[in-house]
Amino acid sequence: MTTGPVPRPRPGEVLVRVRAVSVNGGELAMRTGRLRPFSGRRFPKRVGIDLVGEVVVGTGRFAAGELVWGGTGRRMGSAAEYVAVRAEHLDHVPAGLDPVRAAALPAGTTAITALRDKATLAPGERLLVRGATGGVGYVAVQLGKAMGAHVTGLASAANLDLVTELGADEAIDYRAPGDLGRFDVILDTVGTDLPAFRRLLAPRGRMVAIAFDLERPVRSLGYLAAHAMHRTRWIRFFSGNPTAPLFAELGRWVAAGVIRPQVDRVFPLADIAAAHRALEQGGVRGKIVVELP
Incomplete structure (x- = not known):
């Protein structure tokens, strides 16, 4: 793991303090170099596609303190303490969902x-x-x-x-x-x-x-x-690149009780390598989630 400064949100971005992310098959392939024609040959790669977290610096309809979920678009890097995310790739987490269970759902x-x-x-x-x-x-x-x-x-x-x-x-x-x-x-x-x-x-x-x-x-x-x-x-x-309306629709299905989260295991950020190994081993029951303090 590496450390760096807290990112500065650009216009149209929201600064999020990340509370949980899930582990996805695509990032396993990217991290191990199996997608070099698409990812380029510079390594190591940042990981994390989706996220759940609290707004630190908001914009538009997002205010500080609100719990949001979303994704980083066509780039990776959500497995971090703070992430700046385009507002169009975020939506509010449905009421009643904690960050870990919410992180099992963006996929x-x-x-x-x-x-x-x-x-x-x-x-x-x-x-x-x-x-x-x-x-x-x-x-x-x-x-x-x-x-x-x-x-x-x-x-x-x-x-x-x-x-x-x-x-x-x-x-x-x-x-x-x-x-x-x-x-x-x-x-x-x-x-x-x-x-x-x-x-x-x-x-x-x-x-x-x-x-x-x-x-x-x-x-x-x-x-x-x-x-x-x-x-x-x-x-x-197809390879998904969801935006706010799609996250909002997912939220409506969840709020209606039609879709429920299924968490397989939870790892701390310090053990994210173990979380990746767990997904590589297969037999997963739902989502493997990485939780941040």
Whole structure:
């Protein structure tokens, strides 16, 4: 860990004293150099994509002392005591949520974008969520049910109980899935074996991927691009960059009791390396959160 001065917010930025952040798969790949074509070759990298904290210096609708959540946009670095964040990437935390539980939820904006905006999931459709107990997947299971879908969640055998608790109609061990049938929408948070899962799509099915195969990045991204323009059984890949309206929508789902936070483990900032190792080991039940004093 390194130290430095408290950042000075620029016009349009809010200075936030960070209380908690989550650990995300994308920052693991970035930190370990597996995304050099996108990240550049200068290391070490700062980590942290999302945050929950108290406003120190506000602007516009944000006043000092308020609890906010949000993200750092297309850059990393939220795992710090103080962060200056563009106001358009922040919103107020719903009442009743403490910082640790709130930090388990910002990745849910990706689930909203995937199911509502990209796949246009409709009531009665069949939804398959790969990685159903991961940071995006556990929210997608809850959201899919709220949107009226029949939800199947793939997860490790040890986590199938959580998939059921989240409301899935079916909880299936990804190592022994058997005949899964056909799905109208597939949300892929894993990135591997995309052709096999595309074959599970119904004739008008849609797959939304938020990950690609890091062992075969060129082939994986090429496959995604080749099938993005299909009129049927298509695949869309995206990387989230949520702004205030999306965080506000997430807050409404949470306030309504539709989406609840799921915290796997909590680490202090001094042990953030251990938090990263815990996510790398897999089998996570929700979100791994790093708490700051």
